[in-house]
Amino acid sequence: MLHLLVADGNDRAGRETHLTVCDKTSAETYAGILTKLAPDARCHLVAPADADAVLPRALSECDALVLTGSILHVEEGGPAVTRQCDLVRAALEAGLPVFGSCWGVQVAATLAGGRAARNPRGPEYGLARAISRTEAGAGHPLLDGRPPAWDAPAIHDDAVIAPPPGSRVLAGNDRLDVQAIEIRLGDGVFWGTQYHPELDLDEVAAMLRLSAQGVVEAGLCPDEASLHAYADAMRDLHHDPEGRRDLAWGLGVTAEVLVPERRRREIRNFLDHLVRPRTRRA
Known part of the structure; x- marks a missing residue:
């Protein structure tokens, strides 16, 4: 059995806000997907932004760490940010594979010596378009199965502006140079995406409503x-992808976004190429 530690990037207020538009927290979303992709996995959820958070299982007894998105800003610092940086650093130094999307990438890059801040080229809301591999990303297992260019769910103002020394930037687009990255620290390896392979379109729609003003x-x-x-159309397409091809056409949603197995490639690749080989060696 795989034991996966899933860390919710939001603080308590952020989790409560998220629950106003979604029926589950970000960590619960990830846990559901991870157990679908790996039926032999057991997910242990933690909210490391909280001062009273206690790990439900020791890092030494876990096979990987996954860090979700968040409404926090790494550059603002503070205890809620520091505690999450400390957890990811400890996991990597212990040799654990770590995966993160959006906030997770920003935390990993920051603690490894990079910089995350508001993207000077502007935010991405709804979908990140025309993502493609860099030279370093060609043949990288995180992106196995992706076509030459693809779209993906994305909701972010902040991004990795300066990748950490020694990291490998694997993919980008015209809005952001760092859409996917590999970071090595200690004996651990971090793989992550600025986009959200974990989000279904109904969750993208819900998060767009939270970000309406932005x-x-x-x-x-x-x-x-x-x-x-626009959010209504995304939600309706999620519930009836075959019957509402008109919505897919109008929204410009391709199969890389619409088909769950294709949308979640990076998460499966993380499990297949980093997590399982490590457990077989143990």
């Missing part, structure tokens, strides 16, 4: 009513 301020929608109509 979407309008970024000039991506003329007003919040238009944003909610």
